[in-house]
Amino acid sequence: MNKKKERIIKYLFTMLAFASLAFLVGIVLVLFKEALPIFTKVSPKDFLLGQSWYPTAEPAEFGILPLILASLLVTLGALVICVPLGVGSALYLHELAGPRQRAVLKPVIEILASVPSIVYGFFGMAILAPMLQNSFNLPIGLCALTTSIILGVMATPTVASIAEDALSYVPRSFREASFAVGADRWQTLTKVIIPAAGSGISTAIILGMSRAIGETMTVLMVAGGSAVIPSSIFDPVRPMTAAIAAEMGEASVGSDHYNALFAIALILFLITFVFNIAAELISRRFRLKLGLSR
Numbered sequence: 001m002n003k004k005k006e007r008i009i010k011y012l013f014t015m016l017a018f019a020s021l022a023f024l025v026g027i028v029l030v031l032f033k034e035a036l037p038i039f040t041k042v043s044p045k046d047f048l049l050g051q052s053w054y055p056t057a058e059p060a061e062f063g064i065l066p067l068i069l070a071s072l073l074v075t076l077g078a079l080v081i082c083v084p085l086g087v088g089s090a091l092y093l094h095e096l097a098g099p100r101q102r103a104v105l106k107p108v109i110e111i112l113a114s115v116p117s118i119v120y121g122f123f124g125m126a127i128l129a130p131m132l133q134n135s136f137n138l139p140i141g142l143c144a145l146t147t148s149i150i151l152g153v154m155a156t157p158t159v160a161s162i163a164e165d166a167l168s169y170v171p172r173s174f175r176e177a178s179f180a181v182g183a184d185r186w187q188t189l190t191k192v193i194i195p196a197a198g199s200g201i202s203t204a205i206i207l208g209m210s211r212a213i214g215e216t217m218t219v220l221m222v223a224g225g226s227a228v229i230p231s232s233i234f235d236p237v238r239p240m241t242a243a244i245a246a247e248m249g250e251a252s253v254g255s256d257h258y259n260a261l262f263a264i265a266l267i268l269f270l271i272t273f274v275f276n277i278a279a280e281l282i283s284r285r286f287r288l289k290l291g292l293s294r
Helices: 002-040 044-049 065-096 099-114 117-136 144-169 172-180 185-196 198-213 217-222 240-247 256-289
Strands: none
Touching (some): 065 240, 144 198, 144 217, 185 198, 198 256
16 A cells, blocks of 8 residues: 555656646747747847847837847846855855854845845835935936846845855865864865855856846836947846836737747747756756765
């Protein structure tokens, strides 16, 4: 009877695992099906490198280079914020903080991850944007800088959590050997712990980048919505996710505009897919390096 139950549970979990794969394949097929028709109207080169995004004009222009550059700009800006905060938090929690400090700080960081993105968006619109506008004398506070700051804060819990896991994989013997040869805590941290956990920390940074580049609601609310190539981080921008969210409701099903938005979604999916594959490969290399492969 127990073997029968185990067999049923095994088959159930197997079905659930393959269901996830089926959903992923289905998403990819739908994206390709809806996106490919736009490339009969505009070449992939013109679509990716075109500098004008006017999908409702006559004639329509479907160049998404401004959207790609906007996504890259706010993502890089977010990394400038989330990498020091996330990695620094992980190092402090795992290597320096006492039990009481860890008991307080770790839940606070995890709470940041549970805050809905629309709350971050309202905070950016109502508080951060006017503050930056007044501080830098900007014509509008809804710009790439505001977006980068909010995305950086949103990605910090992801980076901190994964980086702390990477630090926990470093064997205790590494620390003991470093102290045994006379190294102090700072030297051990910078010369031994961080290099040993380097691949895992790199994984954390890549996944934080994926978190930032794939965010939608916050970006839609605080980026400014200007589909032009940004000249500085103070310019309003329209990243790819914001364009999809703002325009999908206006696009007629089956129209060129509709297909172009699916093509943007496909490109965004491929970018995040590559990021996640890279993170998994780096993570496996890290575990093998330390002899901790599963």
